[in-house]
Amino acid sequence: MSLSGALNSAVSALSAQSTALAMISDNIANASTYGYKTVSASFESLLTGTSSSTYSSGGVAVSTVQNISMQGLLTSSTTSTNMAIDGSGFFVVTDGTDSSNTSYTRNGAFTVNESGYLTNGDAYLQGWPTDAEGSVTSGTTASALESINTTAVSSIAAATTELSMQANLPAEAATNATFTSEVEIYDSLGTSAKTTVTWEKTGENTWTASFSNPTSTDGTSTLGTVTSDPITISFNEDGTLASISPSPPTLTIANWTTGAADSSVSLDMGTAGTVTGLSQLSSSAETLSVSLETEQDGVSFGSLTGISISDGTVYASYDNGTSRAIYKVAVATFNNPDGLTAEGSGVYSASTESGGATLNVAGTNGAGTVVGSKLEASTADTSTEFSNMMSAQQAYSAAAQVMSAANKMYDTLITAVR
Incomplete structure (x- = not known):
């Protein structure tokens, strides 16, 4: 009817x-x-x-x-550990540090909890550990995921392993003339030490460089023993570097009194045929000298002071002015993100409609980029x-x-x- x-x-x-x-x-x-x-x-x-x-x-x-797949506007945040995904994908979270109950969210309002983990309420952010350069150390699989612990590298120290040197050795110096320069290096415990380079002109266009035993920065105590031989340096007639022996040149130090491991420092004195490192040119100075400029990769001891996010990498900052990468944030993508099941609090779980999660490093394989100090608006x-x-x-x-x-x-x- x-x-x-x-x-x-x-x-x-x-x-x-x-x-x-x-x-x-x-x-x-x-x-x-x-x-x-x-x-x-x-x-x-x-x-x-x-x-x-x-x-x-x-x-x-x-x-x-x-x-669910709709992109929200990214807004600025004053919290350095807040983050947002620009593009496809979801943050991977669990309900505990050792939990296998994996969920997904776009809410990047993560902060450091009392135990040092990045959390959003009860959700623990997942990522992959990295080396200091930001390369993932154990693969980007689900089994390699960890709850991101910002105190994983609570302090930092690194021995000097590479030292580049730039200086001009005065061409008009007499044979057997010597000049000295001081170089700062670090042992494996982050202890600062200084060694003196003695430059001696041994003949026409030929010099040697020898290193003294490292001492404390105030020069009051010897900290180790140099075990490498002096380095022979030859120049071309135009003042450019001709050759270095031994090649490659290396500074080795043993018996650190600080308890540090033996050091092996690779020395970059320049490229043959150029003046990019060492050169031998005439000096207009009334008093001849060698002014040495160096760059080295050693780091003094430093304690953790803060955490920041950049391009999906979690960086730790230290009170010695340095920072290093500690984690890559995992980004999960789905064939049908709109098929995810809402669990509340902005968290979703995978379903038969969404398909399984594909884990990616941010910005790769179609996954969006992770931006620090940003949040995705509703x-x-x-x-x-x-x-x-x-x-x-x-x-x-x-x-x-x-x-x-x-x-x-x-x-x-x-x-x-x-």
Whole structure:
């Protein structure tokens, strides 16, 4: 009967619009929630059958559309450990440091908890440990993931292993003339020491460089023993470097009194045929000297002072002015991210619809880049939601009017029967 069908359609409309209003309410409530993705109502008509002479109404059904893959605007944050994904993918999180219960989120409001881990509420951010240069050390597999512990490298110290030298040895110096230069180096414990380089002209266009035993920076105590031989340096007639022996030149130090490991320092004195390192040119100075400039990779002892994020890499900063990479943030991508199951608090779990997660280093294999000191804003737009709310309200009121009209028609029919 068409009249009862009209009532059924009106009831389905009331139910559908109520569901749509609930979604709109959620979106408005989360307009300021970082990483929140809107949900929207998808309406579908229901038909029970029609013919040229009759019409049977079916009404309407509503389903939920998850807009999880929608990109939100990136906003600045004053917290250095906050981060956002620009592009596809999700942060990988667990509910504990040793938990295998893996979930995914776009909310990058991570901070360092009392144990040193990067967390967002009860969610622990996952990543891969790296060496100081930022290269992953144990592979980018799921089994290699760890909860990111910012205190994993709480202090830093590194021995000098490479030392580049740039200086001009005065061409007009007499044979057997000597000059000295001081060089700062570090042992494996981060202890600063100094060694003196003695430059001696041994003949035409020929010099030697010998290193003294390292001492404390104030020169009061000897800290180790130089075990390498003096280095022979030859120059071309135009003052460019000709050859160095032994090649490559190396400074080796043993018996550190600090308890440090023996040192082997690779010396970069320049390239043959150039003056990029050592040269032998005439000096216009009244008093001849050798002014040595050096660069070395040693680091003094330093304690952890802060954590920052850059290009998906977690960096630790130390009070000696240095920083180093400690983790790569893992980014998970899905074939159908809109098929993920919402778990609350901006966290999602994989489902049969989403497919399994593919783990990536940020910015590779289609994964988005991870930006530090940023947060992804909610995708809810209040103007759009208010417009949707008014549409839902009007449709709900209209369906209620249909029920009222059908009720009056039933009353008319019953009166006519009586």
